[in-house]
Amino acid sequence: MNRGLLGSLALPLLLASCVTSSEVSNVAPNHKPKLDSVEAGLWFQVEKMEKRLANSQIVERDAELNQYLNEMICRVSPDYCANTKLYILKQPYFNATMTPNGTMNIWVGLLLRAQNEDQLASVIGHEMAHYNARHSLKKWNNAKALTDFLAFFSIATGGIGFGLVGAMANVGAYGSLQAYSRELEEEADLEGLKLLYKANYDVTEAVTIWENVEAETNADKDATDRTAEDVFWATHPLTKNRIVNIRKWGEELMDGKTHFPSKSNNRFRKIKRKWAHVWVADLLKVTKLEKAVVVLKQQQGVSLKEAEVLYYEGEAYRRRGEPGDLETALTKYKEALTLDNIYKKTYRSMALVSRRLGDNKAAKDYFEQYLQQNPTARDKSLINTYIQQLRT
Ligand SMILES: [Zn+2]
Numbered sequence: 001m002n003r004g005l006l007g008s009l010a011l012p013l014l015l016a017s018c019v020t021s022s023e024v025s026n027v028a029p030n031h032k033p034k035l036d037s038v039e040a041g042l043w044f045q046v047e048k049m050e051k052r053l054a055n056s057q058i059v060e061r062d063a064e065l066n067q068y069l070n071e072m073i074c075r076v077s078p079d080y081c082a083n084t085k086l087y088i089l090k091q092p093y094f095n096a097t098m099t100p101n102g103t104m105n106i107w108v109g110l111l112l113r114a115q116n117e118d119q120l121a122s123v124i125g126h127e128m129a130h131y132n133a134r135h136s137l138k139k140w141n142n143a144k145a146l147t148d149f150l151a152f153f154s155i156a157t158g159g160i161g162f163g164l165v166g167a168m169a170n171v172g173a174y175g176s177l178q179a180y181s182r183e184l185e186e187e188a189d190l191e192g193l194k195l196l197y198k199a200n201y202d203v204t205e206a207v208t209i210w211e212n213v214e215a216e217t218n219a220d221k222d223a224t225d226r227t228a229e230d231v232f233w234a235t236h237p238l239t240k241n242r243i244v245n246i247r248k249w250g251e252e253l254m255d256g257k258t259h260f261p262s263k264s265n266n267r268f269r270k271i272k273r274k275w276a277h278v279w280v281a282d283l284l285k286v287t288k289l290e291k292a293v294v295v296l297k298q299q300q301g302v303s304l305k306e307a308e309v310l311y312y313e314g315e316a317y318r319r320r321g322e323p324g325d326l327e328t329a330l331t332k333y334k335e336a337l338t339l340d341n342i343y344k345k346t347y348r349s350m351a352l353v354s355r356r357l358g359d360n361k362a363a364k365d366y367f368e369q370y371l372q373q374n375p376t377a378r379d380k381s382l383i384n385t386y387i388q389q390l391r392t
Helices: 003-009 011-015 038-054 063-076 078-083 108-113 117-132 135-139 143-156 163-173 182-198 205-218 231-235 242-254 265-286 289-298 306-320 325-339 346-356 360-373 380-391
Strands: 085-089 096-098 103-107
Touching: 038 085, 038 103, 038 135, 063 078, 063 085, 063 117, 063 265, 078 117, 085 108, 096 117, 103 108, 103 117, 108 117, 108 205, 108 265, 108 289, 117 135, 117 182, 117 205, 117 265, 135 182, 182 205, 182 242, 205 242, 205 289, 265 289, 265 306, 289 306, 306 325, 306 346, 325 346, 346 360, 346 380, 360 380
Parallel strands: 085 103
Antiparallel strands: 096 103
């Protein structure tokens, strides 16, 4: 969202009057704000953003995926199910947000990283808790907070029209972006866990997904400001006590019981297997190698086989292409082949790397093996051209 648009959206909220946090009660199902209220101003802004989003290429419209997530939202928060509108955004970063009028944005980067349905539900539960308690109204209850509000929710819409890097550009532009206060985040964590518990999800998985995302972030040792690179941290700061609290509250809720049987995980796994390759390809386009490798390893045995993890690690090294990376990529591909020699793209990648390393004979052989395994490959004529060139 650019500054020009922010300016044009500003007026209605400036006209709205102020309320204090203590006056804000939980949202009632089917709630509509009074016309002259601050809340009506907030809704006006997000509805405008939503209109842009509804027509955007960034929205994933696959019917099965949308239905699956809509059913999950209804399971986590049955009372507000009818008031929630879902948009799945084709952004490979870990993030989910909820606007004051019940629009939930789930980024595919979250779907990629969740290792089971319970983890995914924990993020949905957290966002539903922000919505149920009307945290946006508690935070942006005066006109001065307008710029922060619009920045927050323009990031929620995933940088419409800016492609994969759009959201990051927005985070950069609003470097001082304010998240919800610590108090509101804690409330969303706790109330979100209660929603999960009621929905018969395993609340302890909420800890695991936070730890996984933290491990991914920490893998980038050179990062000077992680909020500038990780959109989720910009809006959900990982305070020292956050994971500790989530673990403690989760254990209290479970009260010594072991895991609930997770009835839906077969469906989760089927969907993950179907989409993982699409989402990983986008992840590799935007994420630093060290972080991508952590995400890939977390998916081993979930949505990716070991051979596939090795193949994608190879792709990450090939893409970066720093000294020694092409050799490492080749080693990863070869290792992948020892585990599973049917993964179709491996030989092509090996050929491309060998060609860049100047080993024309190996490159030609690998291209030929690729075509042998994929006789109807879409890039067949291009590969044949490469083979011809390598012969001369
Ligand atoms: Zn939050």
